[in-house]
Amino acid sequence: MKPDALIPRTGDSTTSEAWFANASPAMDRREFLHQLGVGVFWMVTGTSVWAQARRPTAGGAGERLPLQARLHLGEDGSITVFCGKVECGQGARAEIVQAAAEELRVPAEIVHVLLADTAKVPDDGITAGSRTTPQTVPAIRRAAAAAREWLRQTAAKHWGVDLSELEVRNGAVRHPREDRRFGYSDAARLAVEDPVWQQAVPTDLPLAAPVRWQVMGQSLPRPNAREVVTGQYRYPSDLRRPGLFYGAVLRPPAFGARLVSVDLEAAARAVPGVVTVREDSFVGVAAATSAEARRALAALAATARWGESSQPSSRTIYDHLRREVEEPVPPNPFREEFTSAVREWRATYRLAYVQHVPLETRAALAEWTDQGLTVWMGTQNPFGCRAELARALGLPPEQVRVIVPDFGGGFGGKHTAEAGIEAARLARAARRPVLMHWSREEEFVWAYYRPAAVIDVEAGLDASGHIMYWHFVNMNSGRAALDTPYAVGRSHCRHVPARSPLRQGSYRALAATANHFARESAMDELAALAGLDPLDFRLRHLPTGRLRTVLEEVARRFRWRERIRSAHRGVGFGLACGTEKGSFVATCVEVAMDEATAEIRVREVVQVFECGAIVNPENLLAQVEGCILMGLGPALWEEIRFTQGRVVNGTLSRYRVPRFSDLPKLEIHLLDRPEFPSAGGGETPIVAVAPAIANAVARATGRRIRHMPIRLDAAA
Amino acid sequence: MSQISAEVTSFVTPQSYELLINGQRRSVRTEPGRSLLEVLREDLDLTGTKYGCGEGQCGACTVLVNGQRAHACKLTVQEVIGQSILTIEGLAADGQLHPVQEAFLAEQAFQCGYCTAGMILSAVALFHQRPNPTEAEIVQWMNGNVCRCCGYPRILRAIRRAAEMLRKSS
Numbered sequence: 111m112k113p114d115a116l117i118p119r120t121g122d123s124t125t126s127e128a129w130f131a132n133a134s135p136a137m138d139r140r141e142f143l144h145q146l147g148v149g150v151f152w153m154v155t156g157t158s159v160w161a162q163a164r165r166p167t168a169g170g171a172g173e174r175l176p177l178q179a180r181l182h183l184g185e186d187g188s189i190t191v192f193c194g195k196v197e198c199g200q201g202a203r204a205e206i207v208q209a210a211a212e213e214l215r216v217p218a219e220i221v222h223v224l225l226a227d228t229a230k231v232p233d234d235g236i237t238a239g240s241r242t243t244p245q246t247v248p249a250i251r252r253a254a255a256a257a258r259e260w261l262r263q264t265a266a267k268h269w270g271v272d273l274s275e276l277e278v279r280n281g282a283v284r285h286p287r288e289d290r291r292f293g294y295s296d297a298a299r300l301a302v303e304d305p306v307w308q309q310a311v312p313t314d315l316p317l318a319a320p321v322r323w324q325v326m327g328q329s330l331p332r333p334n335a336r337e338v339v340t341g342q343y344r345y346p347s348d349l350r351r352p353g354l355f356y357g358a359v360l361r362p363p364a365f366g367a368r369l370v371s372v373d374l375e376a377a378a379r380a381v382p383g384v385v386t387v388r389e390d391s392f393v394g395v396a397a398a399t400s401a402e403a404r405r406a407l408a409a410l411a412a413t414a415r416w417g418e419s420s421q422p423s424s425r426t427i428y429d430h431l432r433r434e435v436e437e438p439v440p441p442n443p444f445r446e447e448f449t450s451a452v453r454e455w456r457a458t459y460r461l462a463y464v465q466h467v468p469l470e471t472r473a474a475l476a477e478w479t480d481q482g483l484t485v486w487m488g489t490q491n492p493f494g495c496r497a498e499l500a501r502a503l504g505l506p507p508e509q510v511r512v513i514v515p516d517f518g519g520g521f522g523g524k525h526t527a528e529a530g531i532e533a534a535r536l537a538r539a540a541r542r543p544v545l546m547h548w549s550r551e552e553e554f555v556w557a558y559y560r561p562a563a564v565i566d567v568e569a570g571l572d573a574s575g576h577i578m579y580w581h582f583v584n585m586n587s588g589r590a591a592l593d594t595p596y597a598v599g600r601s602h603c604r605h606v607p608a609r610s611p612l613r614q615g616s617y618r619a620l621a622a623t624a625n626h627f628a629r630e631s632a633m634d635e636l637a638a639l640a641g642l643d644p645l646d647f648r649l650r651h652l653p654t655g656r657l658r659t660v661l662e663e664v665a666r667r668f669r670w671r672e673r674i675r676s677a678h679r680g681v682g683f684g685l686a687c688g689t690e691k692g693s694f695v696a697t698c699v700e701v702a703m704d705e706a707t708a709e710i711r712v713r714e715v716v717q718v719f720e721c722g723a724i725v726n727p728e729n730l731l732a733q734v735e736g737c738i739l740m741g742l743g744p745a746l747w748e749e750i751r752f753t754q755g756r757v758v759n760g761t762l763s764r765y766r767v768p769r770f771s772d773l774p775k776l777e778i779h780l781l782d783r784p785e786f787p788s789a790g791g792g793e794t795p796i797v798a799v800a801p802a803i804a805n806a807v808a809r810a811t812g813r814r815i816r817h818m819p820i821r822l823d824a825a826a
Numbered sequence: 827m828s829q830i831s832a833e834v835t836s837f838v839t840p841q842s843y844e845l846l847i848n849g850q851r852r853s854v855r856t857e858p859g860r861s862l863l864e865v866l867r868e869d870l871d872l873t874g875t876k877y878g879c880g881e882g883q884c885g886a887c888t889v890l891v892n893g894q895r896a897h898a899c900k901l902t903v904q905e906v907i908g909q910s911i912l913t914i915e916g917l918a919a920d921g922q923l924h925p926v927q928e929a930f931l932a933e934q935a936f937q938c939g940y941c942t943a944g945m946i947l948s949a950v951a952l953f954h955q956r957p958n959p960t961e962a963e964i965v966q967w968m969n970g971n972v973c974r975c976c977g978y979p980r981i982l983r984a985i986r987r988a989a990e991m992l993r994k995s996s
Contacts, residue, residue, distance in 0.1 A: 199938030199975045331934050338939035339927040341874020341914030345940060348873035356868070399868050401860045405838075469878050469886055469940040469974045518876070518940030519974050550879045728934060732977060736937060739976035762883035762972070770965045773978050 175232050177260075178307040180253035181210070183298040187281075189214065189221050191250060194234030195242050196226045196490055197332075198468075198520040200792045201729035202242050204330045208726060209247045211325040212318055213254035216281040216294065218325050223333070226492040226514035237490040238522060238616060240691045240790025243725060247788065248317070255315040257294075260306050265292040320723040320784035329728030334516065346488040346517050347473035351543040354475070355385065356400035357536040358407040359546070360393040361556060364755030365611065366419040369393065373413035380409030385540040396536040396544045421755030422611050428460045428564050431586045434609040442568045443602050444579035451570030451578050453639055459628035461563040461587065461818040462749035463612050467767055470518020471553040476533035477543040482509030485530040488517030495527035502531045503538070521740070522616035523557060554760030559750060560617035561610060563587030565628040572599075575640030577651060582629065586610055588621025591690040591797065594629060596651035612750070618740065619793035622690040623800065627818055630686035630801030635814060644685060644805065645670055656720060660696040660781065661687045664718040667779060668698035674809075680705060681713075682810025686801035692789035693721035697738075697798035699774075701806040708822040710746055710807060714775040719795050722786035734778050734795040741799035742768045749819050843903055847872070848916025854903070862906050863887045863898035866913060874914035874943045878972070885971030888944035888951075889913050895951035914943035917950065925991040926950050926984070935984035937975035945971050949985045953992055961986075 182190040191210045197203040203223055211218040224231055234246050258278050265283045266273040275286040282293030301307050320327065337343035360372070369391055377386045377395050384406040385396040395410065397403040422430040432439075445454075474487035482505060489495045492512045500507040512530070529546040537544040548556070568581040577598040584592060589605035605621075617623070637647035645665050652658040665671070665685065674683050680703040687696035700714040719734050747766040751759045759765050800818050808814045813822065838857040845852045847870065854869045866872040866889075875898050878886030882897040889898045890912040917924045926949045929935070936942045945968070952959055952967045959967065964985055973981060 199936075201937070329934075331931075332936075332939075335931055335934070335936075335939075336923075338936060338942050339923070339930045339946065340918055341872075341943045343939065344873065345876070347877065348867070350871060350873070399856070399860070400864055401857065467974055469884065469938070469972065470876070471878075517938065519938045521974070547877065550881075732934065732937060732975075732980065735979055736976045739978060740974070761881060762879040763881055767972060767974065768976055768978075769972060770968045770978050770982070773965070773982070776979060 174310045175253070176308050177253055177256050177311050178301070179232050180250070180311065181257050183257070183294045183301050185295055185298040187220060187293070187295040189216060189294060191221060191223045191254075192231040193223060193225055193246065193250065194231045194492060195246055196237045196492065196514045196520075197516040198237070198488070198490065198518070198524070200237075200242075200520075200733060201332065201726060202237065202246075203334070203516070204332050204729060205242065205247060205725055206250055207333060208326045208328070208330050209250040210254045212323060213251045214258050214281070214294070215278045215324075218330050220281070225516075227511070228492055228496045228513070229511045233493040236494060236525060237520070238525065239620075240693070240793045243721075243788050243790040244692060247725065251317050252313060252315060253311045255317060256306075256311045257301075259315060260301075260304070261292070261294060261297055264297055264300060264304075268292065326725050327723070327727070329726055331728075344515060345470055345473070346475065346486055346515050347470055347545070347547045349475045349486050349515070349545065351475065351477060353542040355396040355398060355536070355540050355542055355544045356403045357394055357396045357533055357544045357546040358400070358403040359532050360407060360411055360414060361552065363416055364418055364421060365752075366421050366755050367416040370415040370417050372410060372415070374410065376413045377406040377410040381406040385536065386410070387535055387539040389535055392532070392535060394532060394536050396540045400547070418755065421752075423753040424462070424749070424751045425753070427463075427562055427611070430611065431562060431564050431608045435585055436607045436609060439566070439583055439585065439606050440602070440604050442579075442581040444570065444581060444600050445568075447600075448570050448578050450572075452573045453571045454568070455571070455636060455639055456566070456568040457632060457635060457816055459563070459565040459567070459631060459816045461565075461624045461627060461744075463559040463562045463614070464617070464744045464748045465554055465557065465559055465750060465765070466519075466521040466523030466617060467553070467762075467765070468519030468521060468523055471548040471550060472524065472529040472557065473517075473545070473547040474527075474530035474533045475543060475545045476530060476537040478534075478537055478541075482511070483534055484511045484513065485527075485534060486513045486515060487527070487530045488520075489514055489524050489527065489530070490520045490522070491525045494525065495530055498527040499530055499534060502527070503534050521618045522560075522620070525616055526558065528556070550762060551760050554750075554765065555757045558613045558615035560744070561587040561614040561621070561624075562612075563621070563624040565624060567628055567632045569598075569632065569636055571636060571640055575642050575647065575650070577636065582625075584621060584625060584628075587624040590620035591622035591625045591688060595657055595689050596633070596648070597653055598651060611755075612752070618737070619690060619796050622688070622794070622797045623741075623744070624818075626686065626688040626797040627801045627804070630688065630798065631804050631814070631816065634684070634805040634808065643674070648687065656694045656783075656786075657687060657689050657696075660694045660718040660720050661685075663779065663781065664696040664698050664716055667718065667777065668716040670698060673700075680810060682806035682808070684802040684804065684806025684809060686798040686805060688794070688797045690794045690797060692787070693719065693791060693794040695719045695794050695798050697802045699799075699802045699806050701803055701810060703807070703810055703822065710803070710820065710822065712742060712746070712772075712774045712803060714777075715799070715802075716777040716779075717795065717798070718779045718781060719791065720781035720783055721789040721791045721794070723784040723788045724780060724782045725788050727780065730780055730791045731778060733792045734780070735776065737793070737795035738776065738778070738799055739768050739773065741796040742772055744818055745800035745803050746819050746821070843907055845903070845906060845911065846909065847911045848913060856903060858902070858904055860903050861899050862889070862901040862903055862911070865903045866898060872913050872915055876940055876943060878941070878944075883970070883972070884941070885944040885948055886941055888947045888971065890947055890951055893951070893954050895948055912947070914947060917946065924950065925995070926953070926988040929984040929988035929991060930981075933980050933984040933987060935977060935980040936973075937977050941971060941973045945973065945981055949988060952985075953989065957992060957996070958989065
């Protein structure tokens with residue numbers, strides 16, 4: 111494949127799960143391409159902003175690793191797994207322990223996992239797209255199975271017995287006749303030199319079937335839980351090094367503003383001893399405390415002059431995006447063809463930009479040594495950030511080491527290395543380690559956003575209420591879950607990238623949320639047009655399959671058919687379903703409207719979720735709960751408001767996120783399907799929340815809100 | 827940006843302050859006006875207290891001052907001289923976890939865990955005031971603490987479990 115073919119267009123990529131894009135019309139289009147391992151390509155445009163594409167078949171470099179790159183046997187009986195994934199609350203750490211323990215046939219307690227240190231672990235790709243469960247867990251299991259088989263074979267050779275007489279139990283093989291035992295710790299020294307450990311992990315070893323799982327399928331808690339509840343665990347922002355300075359960076363007053371001039375000496379006049387750095391448009395300071403750094407920066411900022419360009423506002427953003435598409439919006443190809451359609455219908459749905467608001471804002475500690483640069487940082491993308499750092503700092507990648515401690519929330523929002531690059535620039539000048547810990551305001555304004563979306567839907571119904579054609583165009587936000595899972599006559603679904611004025615990128619479930627919001631709202635609108643119940647209308651378009659199963663199950667558990675017959679003023683019921691990344695979800699909600707305040711309250715959520723064989727039930731349940739509740743935010747309140755390039759609600763007091771008092775009655779059912787491979791569960795459970803609410807609001811009020819957030823008082 | 831322009835921009839002479847933190851006297855020499863949060867995290871290496879929003883909206887920086895909960899990001903170092911400050915590092919006594927910590931472990935009441943210290947200390951402060959809080963009282967009291975992973979159901983379960991443990995032990 112030619113490299114050109116792999117350059118992702120903005121807002122587009124070869125696969126949805128690795129989708130990540132930025133667009134800014136004002137930006138230079140300098141592009142640098144680098145190849146990292148198997149089929150992973152990176153593009154950086156202008157001001158170190160990112161786009162990424164991954165070939166559908168690429169499995170990260172982790173696929174053909176030598177066994178010793180994946181596992182280490184300790185003579186003390188410990189076993190260490192090396193893995194390039196990160197832990198930010200989604201449960202990777204426990205799941206990887208389970209994967210290794212299962213195939214090694216050892217208790218989980220003796221397995222330690224070293225995550226995301228680019229000097230020590232293999233590149234398992236970015237921690238995104240629900241890929242850890244379907245991709246990394248099998249890779250770990252294969253390595254563990256290889257180690258187990260090696261242990262058997264080594265014992266068989268050593269004892270001169272037949273291999274078939276030996277099996278590994280509780281971390282050791284036993285001699286079939288004598289009282290002898292050979293365990294992983296006994297074999298540790300042999301593993302160091304045995305060529306098997308230097309060879310690629312075979313891909314054809316049988317893995318334990320779910321019915322035989324001992325450790326997988328159990329609810330193993332997070333291994334470092336005690337350190338978390340005692341405050342001992344060091345998140346990236348908690349790291350300290352001898353001689354550490356704290357950094358602060360000059361930010362433009364608005365998107366697109368360019369620095370004209372600044373008096374760098376103003377910083378040192380305000381705070382003696384402060385380190386001031388200017389490299390092109392980057393201006394920052396470092397000082398012994400963050401208060402000093404902020405004070406020096408304020409003095410410097412007061413002297414800065416900026417050139418601003420015209421920027422759109424959130425009020426006009428949807429017209430702007432429609433105007434700024436990068437290719438023509440394809441017309442409905444079916445309109446001529448289906449003149450016999452009984453009813454034609456069309457609508458446009460819109461979604462606002464939102465922020466991820468991880469509770470720990472971006473944080474990175476950079477330290478230079480003779481060997482190069484080490485950066486400890488919170489990122490979902492350790493190897494990608496290593497490459498980004500290397501380019502920004504002018505180093506070969508092997509001289510950059512990125513270490514990712516477990517960090518305070520990602521949600522798709524921490525794929526980039528901004529704070530690390532800033533800390534590294536400051537540390538280089540200061541000749542000492544520097545910590546950059548973004549303020550909440552910085553995180554709101556300068557971290558990338560979930561894209562805004564404009565989605566046009568057109569459909570035609572035949573006389574029996576079946577969808578004859580389905581035309582669906584997503585402008586700007588992305589192609590995840592773009593295609594309809596319903597059996598419709600003809601379907602034409604497209605994503606059209608647009609020049610986004612705001613920096614945008616991944617979010618939990620990517621554009622699957624936007625596409626489900628539009629599709630599942632449209633399905634209810636079409637059901638009404640057909641005079642059918644929304645459940646029946648969907649079931650007619652879902653002859654069989656896993657999606658139909660979860661939908662039927664949620665309707666049964668919610669008692670959909672009984673409850674929709676009951677009518678209470680200001681109360682509505684809604685449902686929605688969907689599929690993405692190999693998992694299936696269906697959601698029913700009850701909402702209540704306060705007509706005086708126009709407030710929508712979600713009183714009850716019942717959700718059925720299915721992602722194949724369940725690896726860790728409690729963790730999966732926590733992910734599903736988290737998705738549903740987090741999803742209430744963009745559904746009901748979250749929206750970045752900006753005017754002339756300035757964010758006007760970039761604080762937690764002005765940007766409402768879900769809190770305890772928003773908690774509805776919550777009923778979650780996980781369908782365990784051991785006959786299907788395990789898929790990830792940290793994203794898809796969010797996609798059906800907002801459309802179910804919109805459908806319930808429409809049922810209760812007669813008003814169809816085609817906008818996220820769904821607000822009764824909104825002009826949209 | 828607002829948080830920068832609001833800062834004092836003239837040079838400030840450092841002062842010495844005696845603080846009482848987790849039962850220990852700690853002396854710090856620093857400029858006045860710094861937040862307790864930054865002094866804990868940058869001068870005293872007590873990083874269990876987290877920065878989340880800087881405006882008392884998320885509760886990640888919750889500490890107890892004389893047994894009452896407070897936002898360390900909103901207090902200056904001068905304001906807490908002579909007050910008894912408890913941070914998450916001081917909650918477990920002699921390696922024995924506080925019942926609220928035990929309950930959070932038992933319920934696996936966190937995902938990323940960044941809000942956890944603030945959640946635990948808020949709950950401890952609640953029990954100081956109301957040993958047997960109702961569900962509505964718990965929700966109202968905890969509403970100032972944000973969990974972005976939205977682990978709210980588990981956190982509520984942990985608080986109810988802690989209430990039960992405290993009731994049994996008293």
